[in-house]
Amino acid sequence: MKKQNFDTIFCDALKCNHCGLCLQNCPAYRTYKQEGYGPRGRVQIAAFLAKKKLTLKQDKNEILTIIKTCQNCNNCTVLCPTGISPQDINERLKNILNIKEEEPKTSLIKNILFKIYFRKFFTKKDNLFLTSSTNFKQIKQSLEMLKDDGFESTLYKEIVTHSLRKLPNFKTYIFDDIEIYRLIKNAIIDGKINLNPKQILFITQILKPKTVKLPEDSLIILSNIYLTQETKEEERKLFQIFKNKTLNFINNRYYYGPNYHPKTVEYLKNIPQKTLITLSARENKFLNKLIKKYKIDKKVELLANLLS
Amino acid sequence: MRESKFKQALRELKKILGGENILTSKLHLILNSYDSSPIKARPEAVLNIKNTSQISPVLHILNKYNFAATVRMSATNHDGACIPIKGGFILNLAALDKTIEINTKENYAIIESGVINQDLQDILKPIGFFFAPDPASQTFSTVGGNFALNAGGAKSLKYGASAQNLLGAEIVLADGTTLNLKKEHPMLHLLVKSEGTLGIITKLKVKIIPLPTYKETLIGGFLNLKDTMQAVQKIISLGFLPSALEVMDENALALTRYKDTNIKTLLITELESSKKQIAEDIKQIVNIFKNNKAKEIKTDLTVEDLQIFWNTRAKAALALAKQANGFMSFDYAVERPKLAEAIEFIQSILKKYNLRGTIVFHAGDGNFHPNIIFNENNAYEANQIKLAIKEIDKFVFSLGGTLSAEHGIAVQKRAAMNIFFNQDTLNLFRKIKNTLDTNDILNPQKILPLCENKKQDIPTWAEDFYKQAKGQKEFDFKKIKALNKIIDFDKENYTLTVGAGALIEDLNKKLNPLKFYLPTSQKKGTLLDLFLNGKDLNFADFVTGLTFVCGEGLITVGGKFVKNAAGYDLIHLMAGTQGAFGAPFVFTLRLFPQQIKSQTNKNKFEITETLIKLKKVFDKNNIFKPKIFEGYLDEETKL
Numbered sequence: 001m002k003k004q005n006f007d008t009i010f011c012d013a014l015k016c017n018h019c020g021l022c023l024q025n026c027p028a029y030r031t032y033k034q035e036g037y038g039p040r041g042r043v044q045i046a047a048f049l050a051k052k053k054l055t056l057k058q059d060k061n062e063i064l065t066i067i068k069t070c071q072n073c074n075n076c077t078v079l080c081p082t083g084i085s086p087q088d089i090n091e092r093l094k095n096i097l098n099i100k101e102e103e104p105k106t107s108l109i110k111n112i113l114f115k116i117y118f119r120k121f122f123t124k125k126d127n128l129f130l131t132s133s134t135n136f137k138q139i140k141q142s143l144e145m146l147k148d149d150g151f152e153s154t155l156y157k158e159i160v161t162h163s164l165r166k167l168p169n170f171k172t173y174i175f176d177d178i179e180i181y182r183l184i185k186n187a188i189i190d191g192k193i194n195l196n197p198k199q200i201l202f203i204t205q206i207l208k209p210k211t212v213k214l215p216e217d218s219l220i221i222l223s224n225i226y227l228t229q230e231t232k233e234e235e236r237k238l239f240q241i242f243k244n245k246t247l248n249f250i251n252n253r254y255y256y257g258p259n260y261h262p263k264t265v266e267y268l269k270n271i272p273q274k275t276l277i278t279l280s281a282r283e284n285k286f287l288n289k290l291i292k293k294y295k296i297d298k299k300v301e302l303l304a305n306l307l308s
Numbered sequence: 309m310r311e312s313k314f315k316q317a318l319r320e321l322k323k324i325l326g327g328e329n330i331l332t333s334k335l336h337l338i339l340n341s342y343d344s345s346p347i348k349a350r351p352e353a354v355l356n357i358k359n360t361s362q363i364s365p366v367l368h369i370l371n372k373y374n375f376a377a378t379v380r381m382s383a384t385n386h387d388g389a390c391i392p393i394k395g396g397f398i399l400n401l402a403a404l405d406k407t408i409e410i411n412t413k414e415n416y417a418i419i420e421s422g423v424i425n426q427d428l429q430d431i432l433k434p435i436g437f438f439f440a441p442d443p444a445s446q447t448f449s450t451v452g453g454n455f456a457l458n459a460g461g462a463k464s465l466k467y468g469a470s471a472q473n474l475l476g477a478e479i480v481l482a483d484g485t486t487l488n489l490k491k492e493h494p495m496l497h498l499l500v501k502s503e504g505t506l507g508i509i510t511k512l513k514v515k516i517i518p519l520p521t522y523k524e525t526l527i528g529g530f531l532n533l534k535d536t537m538q539a540v541q542k543i544i545s546l547g548f549l550p551s552a553l554e555v556m557d558e559n560a561l562a563l564t565r566y567k568d569t570n571i572k573t574l575l576i577t578e579l580e581s582s583k584k585q586i587a588e589d590i591k592q593i594v595n596i597f598k599n600n601k602a603k604e605i606k607t608d609l610t611v612e613d614l615q616i617f618w619n620t621r622a623k624a625a626l627a628l629a630k631q632a633n634g635f636m637s638f639d640y641a642v643e644r645p646k647l648a649e650a651i652e653f654i655q656s657i658l659k660k661y662n663l664r665g666t667i668v669f670h671a672g673d674g675n676f677h678p679n680i681i682f683n684e685n686n687a688y689e690a691n692q693i694k695l696a697i698k699e700i701d702k703f704v705f706s707l708g709g710t711l712s713a714e715h716g717i718a719v720q721k722r723a724a725m726n727i728f729f730n731q732d733t734l735n736l737f738r739k740i741k742n743t744l745d746t747n748d749i750l751n752p753q754k755i756l757p758l759c760e761n762k763k764q765d766i767p768t769w770a771e772d773f774y775k776q777a778k779g780q781k782e783f784d785f786k787k788i789k790a791l792n793k794i795i796d797f798d799k800e801n802y803t804l805t806v807g808a809g810a811l812i813e814d815l816n817k818k819l820n821p822l823k824f825y826l827p828t829s830q831k832k833g834t835l836l837d838l839f840l841n842g843k844d845l846n847f848a849d850f851v852t853g854l855t856f857v858c859g860e861g862l863i864t865v866g867g868k869f870v871k872n873a874a875g876y877d878l879i880h881l882m883a884g885t886q887g888a889f890g891a892p893f894v895f896t897l898r899l900f901p902q903q904i905k906s907q908t909n910k911n912k913f914e915i916t917e918t919l920i921k922l923k924k925v926f927d928k929n930n931i932f933k934p935k936i937f938e939g940y941l942d943e944e945t946k947l
Contacts, residue, residue, distance in 0.1 A: 014633060015633050016633065017344075017629065017632075017633050017634060017635040018342050018343065018344060019344050019384065019629070019635065020343075020344055020382055020383060020384040020445075020448055020449075021447075021448060023382060023448050024424070024426070024447045024448040033356075033400070033402040033403040033405070033422075034336075034356060034400065034402070035336075035339045035340055035380075035383070035400075036335070036336060036339045041339050044338075044339060044342065045335070045339070048338055053338060054334070054335065054338060058334065059333065059334060059335040062333055062335045062336070063335065066335075081629035081630070082629050082630055082633070083630050189630075
């Protein structure tokens with residue numbers, strides 16, 4: 001490993017005033033509940049490296065396990081009051097330690113839970129989704145894929161400060177690129193754009209779980225449509241994290257993917273719960289077909305419809 | 309020697325927690341060396357607690373080997389309360405985040421101490437309830453931390469700070485004893501609000517409140533701070549209890565559309581009650597605004613309008629945080645009428661020492677936050693802050709204010725305790741700490757100042773009582789009846805300072821025609837009886853200041869302010885022990901614009917081993933109400 005000047009690489013980490021605001025929506029911190037696994041901990045690792053209070057020789061392995069847990073959701077960057085990006089600092093730590101991973105930025109959109117909130121979001125016409133040109137094709141494809149589940153969306157391309165002024169009036173603007181999001185947010189705080197900071201959202205902010213009232217005696221069916229053998233490692237990880245998030249508010253009653261299982265019908269007949277709740281519309285259709293065909297006495301509901 | 313003890317302790321802890329939950333690597337130690345304050349210190353090991361039942365055996369081991377135990381959850385406090393100054397062990401309780409029970413019939417929730425405040429709110433909202441304490445750090449601080457430091461928030465004027473929402477707790481003492489304390493237990497408030505220096509909170513029983521049916525907000529724009537504060541004063545003195553009464557100052561308004569207008573301060577009033585009542589209230593408040601020279605009054609605010617106003621406050625904080633890496637927030641409180649004076653003084657001090665910062669304040673309860681930013685590497689700036697804070701401390705004390713309203717003392721403010729408390733009181737605090745935590749392992753070196761520099765004067769009227777309390781004969785409570793005069797009746801601040809011998813009937817005769825009511829529905833006897841007989845469960849919640857004698861001398865705690873988080877809570881302890889711990893002379897009470905309902909309690913308190921230990925601190929000769937502890941104080945008797 002080459003000698004590196006950490007105080008220049010991590011100069012922004014020194015800006016952190018360790019307030020802890022970033023901890024609240026970090027999926028990794030919420031899972032591990034330890035300082036190191038939250039954004040504040042990651043930034044402080046960088047800061048201590050810059051101040052030469054930590055060395056990579058001594059603590060390499062432990063730093064490695066910590067920084068690998070970041071889910072790249074960028075919630076921390078959205079929240080940080082000092083304007084630094086903990087996620088970006090974590091990326092730099094990864095680079096220094098030679099971890100090569102593809103960033104699963106756009107795969108977020110395929111995520112099941114994301115779809116639920118997304119769907120609810122787009123039924124309101126006063127919201128606008130803004131995307132950078134690099135992601136445009138992928139996002140458009142993904143959105144078309146989601147048309148199955150009843151999504152309709154307006155997509156805007158290539159947004160920078162000056163063009164935001166010309167945009168039609170919307171209640172909220174959603175961004176999928178954290179850099180552009182930060183640019184706009186800074187411009188608002190500096191008074192260059194006349195918008196409320198809460199009017200602009202980063203895509204992960206609409207993922208925040210809300211409370212769902214489930215019918216009593218019901219069972220959640222977690223889809224495995226997006227979890228086939230070809231699924232990338234990163235997407236699997238994401239799926240895992242958001243599954244944990246879901247389980248937090250559904251009391252652990254779930255069955256893992258019935259779709260292509262040969263014993264599905266038998267299983268459906270034997271479970272005690274009367275209501276089955278699915279996360280995707282496609283699965284909903286599939287289960288409804290099965291129930292009609294084999295005359296199983298169960299009800300199937302879409303989780304999105306139950307969201308209060 | 310110490311090293312071998314440390315290794316032995318680790319070996320024993322491993323059996324309880326498992327090896328993977330004990331962190332001793334340099335990385336993890338350094339990651340647990342900071343919180344939201346500028347203070348830093350490294351622990352020797354970090355213990356991840358996964359289960360409330362693990363805390364008692366862990367403390368037992370740490371006590372045996374004499375290692376410090378400092379609790380850490382979200383680590384978001386401003387005064388270094390979770391910094392392990394003396395080294396030792398960090399107990400990470402963040403994983404204790406289960407909601408155990410929510411009871412909407414009797415309006416309480418039982419939770420573990422690591423539950424995040426916002427998470428609790430999210431659970432309660434869909435079922436039509438909320439939890440009143442709402443500190444600014446609501447979204448990321450834990451309920452356990454809120455209670456340990458008696459955090460408040462915008463709503464505390466109406467619903468009280470954390471302490472008023474406490475119904476019970478499970479606490480582990482330094483030697484590993486687990487105590488299950490109900491609301492009527494005298495030690496509940498003392499232990500819970502001790503910032504983790506007397507015990508560790510594992511579970512809490514908290515009050516939950518039904519969501520208000522109707523809510524309305526109105527906004528007034530004023531030309532200067534004085535007019536605004538006069539309007540606030542008037543709103544409170546007419547008996548309104550708004551759920552929020554917030555002021556936005558010039559710095560915050562510079563970020564809104566008021567930027568280039570002559571409006572310098574904005575008063576935001578939020579009312580909660582029935583629809584009919586609110587319409588009337590709004591008319592009156594609009595009149596108050598007009599009478600105090602408000603330039604702009606808005607009542608029909610849309611949801612978006614409101615969001616913009618609340619957001620600007622957040623925006624102001626964001627703009628401030630961007631400028632430097634050091635951030636200090638203080639939390640003084642003074643009586644409401646003196647708030648404008650205090651704020652003007654602090655603004656001048658900030659200018660004098662050339663410091664960057666803003667002052668945010670909750671106008672309703674007299675609590676204000678000077679937020680100061682600085683560069684962590686700049687030693688000169690740090691020194692300037694120290695000098696400025698010293699001046700502010702002295703000034704706030706001269707106004708009769710409190711050092712801390714909702715952040716606690718911890719490390720940052722412990723030296724200033726010498727200014728705000730007299731020598732006897734500090735000695736008593738120290739003795740309480742030494743008795744309940746003989747090896748000084750729980751959050752050591754916090755709250756109490758390390759050195760003393762003050763002599764205490766005893767006022768002439770108290771000399772006789774002081775001599776009696778130091779003597780051997782039974783204390784004569786009857787003599788207190790002569791102390792029945794009203795010392796201070798502050799109509800604007802809604803407080804009453806009165807001698808303990810005053811008759812409730814007499815007070816009611818004087819107060820009720822003026823539409824002021826005592827915080828109790830009991831009608832007979834003296835205040836002293838009411839305070840000591842324990843019949844009114846909530847009365848002690850509304851005693852904001854207390855002067856009493858005990859074996860240790862003349863003790864004064866609290867004052868004329870609604871929120872207080874400085875020092876140990878002796879008021880509830882004195883009330884709960886029914887006179888066995890000392891004799892109260894002077895009460896400062898909160899008054900109310902309407903009669904309130906009291907909760908009655910007939911139970912006598914239970915005498916436990918810990919309480920006997922405390923009794924020996926307060927009254928070793930057993931001269932205060934000797935019958936209560938008769939037979940319990942001999943060395944041989946054990947429970």
